[in-house]
Amino acid sequence: MSTIVTEARTLRADARRNRERIVAASRELFARLGPGVQMDEIAAHAGVGIGTVYRHFPTKEALLTEMVRSRFQQFSEIASSVDDLDPREALKHVMRRSAEAVEGDAGFQLAMMGSNQLEWEGIEEQKAALSEAVTRIISRAVAAGVVREGFTAEDFGMLMCGVTATMYYKPGAADWRRYLELILDGVCVA
Amino acid sequence: MSTIVTEARTLRADARRNRERIVAASRELFARLGPGVQMDEIAAHAGVGIGTVYRHFPTKEALLTEMVRSRFQQFSEIASSVDDLDPREALKHVMRRSAEAVEGDAGFQLAMMGSNQLEWEGIEEQKAALSEAVTRIISRAVAAGVVREGFTAEDFGMLMCGVTATMYYKPGAADWRRYLELILDGVCVA
DNA sequence: TCGGAAACGGAAGTACGGTTCCTCTTGCTT
DNA sequence: AAGCAAGAGGAACCGTACTTCCGTTTCCGA
Numbered sequence: 001m002s003t004i005v006t007e008a009r010t011l012r013a014d015a016r017r018n019r020e021r022i023v024a025a026s027r028e029l030f031a032r033l034g035p036g037v038q039m040d041e042i043a044a045h046a047g048v049g050i051g052t053v054y055r056h057f058p059t060k061e062a063l064l065t066e067m068v069r070s071r072f073q074q075f076s077e078i079a080s081s082v083d084d085l086d087p088r089e090a091l092k093h094v095m096r097r098s099a100e101a102v103e104g105d106a107g108f109q110l111a112m113m114g115s116n117q118l119e120w121e122g123i124e125e126q127k128a129a130l131s132e133a134v135t136r137i138i139s140r141a142v143a144a145g146v147v148r149e150g151f152t153a154e155d156f157g158m159l160m161c162g163v164t165a166t167m168y169y170k171p172g173a174a175d176w177r178r179y180l181e182l183i184l185d186g187v188c189v190a
Numbered sequence: 191m192s193t194i195v196t197e198a199r200t201l202r203a204d205a206r207r208n209r210e211r212i213v214a215a216s217r218e219l220f221a222r223l224g225p226g227v228q229m230d231e232i233a234a235h236a237g238v239g240i241g242t243v244y245r246h247f248p249t250k251e252a253l254l255t256e257m258v259r260s261r262f263q264q265f266s267e268i269a270s271s272v273d274d275l276d277p278r279e280a281l282k283h284v285m286r287r288s289a290e291a292v293e294g295d296a297g298f299q300l301a302m303m304g305s306n307q308l309e310w311e312g313i314e315e316q317k318a319a320l321s322e323a324v325t326r327i328i329s330r331a332v333a334a335g336v337v338r339e340g341f342t343a344e345d346f347g348m349l350m351c352g353v354t355a356t357m358y359y360k361p362g363a364a365d366w367r368r369y370l371e372l373i374l375d376g377v378c379v380a
Numbered sequence: 381t382c383g384g385a386a387a388c389g390g391a392a393g394t395a396c397g398g399t400t401c402c403t404c405t406t407g408c409t410t
Numbered sequence: 411a412a413g414c415a416a417g418a419g420g421a422a423c424c425g426t427a428c429t430t431c432c433g434t435t436t437c438c439g440a
Binding site for chain 2: 416417418419420
Binding site for chain 1: 303304338344345347348349351352353354355356359360363364365366368369372373374375376377
């Protein structure tokens with residue numbers, strides 16, 4: 001807490017404004033173009049010079065990590081908001097909502113798919129929180145006997161990876177919702 | 191036919207040998223490292239100079255296309271070899287065998303997933319053949335009523351994309367076979 | 381209002397990787 | 411065996427994209 005406040009306090013007014021612009025521009029372009037966005041583009045879109053971008057974020061990776069972190073946060077919140085639903089609906093709800101949350105964000109789609117192999121610094125906390133929430137949902141579903149034998153949190157990640165891949169690689173051409181429902185049918189026992 | 195023979199005839203002996211080495215090296219490195227392989231690496235691995243690689247393939251893309259083409263060929267063959275199986279088994283068999291064929295080839299995994307958006311020159315023929323074979327298998331399955339209502343060739347591509355994504359992005363960590371069986375359960379009606 | 385620290389801008393620096401080009405070598409033909 | 415065209419090799423070239431650096435501008439406290 002104190003960290004954030006301190007940082008905010010020592011930041012000059014124009015600097016704060018620029019930082020917000022940079023973050024907003026990054027978010028939009030990262031979503032549209034993926035990690036391939038160029039730093040110039042972000043700077044231009046934010047209406048600042050490249051030097052200013054680097055004043056706020058030491059490297060491109062740091063900037064992208066910031067994007068991913070906020071998205072992961074959103075994910076954790078989705079996964080934490082279904083405790084009042086029955087086990088089966090909780091699982092379905094989380095998968096549907098998560099998929100919708102990734103839709104239209106190419107950059108995050110890649111981050112989602114590769115979340116196992118990326119060692120992005122600074123999002124461990126968010127990843128752990130998400131993982132914990134997902135595990136809880138699945139434990140409930142397993143205990144209630146509404147999913148197939150031996151279903152695990154790892155399976156969950158695998159399935160989301162697959163759904164995300166169809167969004168990313170078959171934009172428009174294929175309907176990922178069909179795919180997701182098909183998977184849910186395979187996961188949930190009658 | 192005449193084209194190939196003519197080319198082969200006009201190729202000097204050492205040139206032919208080198209070409210084969212280049213193709214072999216590319217195949218291996220492309221499989222291991224994906225499209226990110228560097229031309230130097232390929233040349234070094236083949237035991238030739240970079241200039242020699244460029245003598246045989248005008249661009250990196252041309253070389254990679256060659257890799258993908260031969261793999262697509264293999265796919266078509268798999269898809270064309272199940273006409274004697276019953277509709278349900280034909281579909282399952284093709285998906286399992288296809289998945290196995292992609293396993294361990296990172297470069298081709300990416301090509302598979304993105305096959306809709308890539309406009310790689312020179313593999314139209316192979317793609318069409320594959321598409322035709324897949325459509326036939328699915329038509330049979332649909333006619334026999336062994337798959338869910340409205341299953342299409344596009345769905346097939348979507349599912350394979352998902353399976354491939356788990357292989358690519360969760361190497362070792364997740365078991366794509368589980369995932370595939372789960373999908374097959376969702377696709378095939380009881 | 382003024383001084384100086386903080387922040388800005390963007391041209392230049394740097395790294396990386398595909399491609400070219402030119403000299404030297406090698407296999408084939410006569 | 412000689413000549414020459416085809417082929418090999420790899421240093422240099424070029425384009426691209428991240429990052430640095432430093433002269434200029436802007437905010438803010440005294």
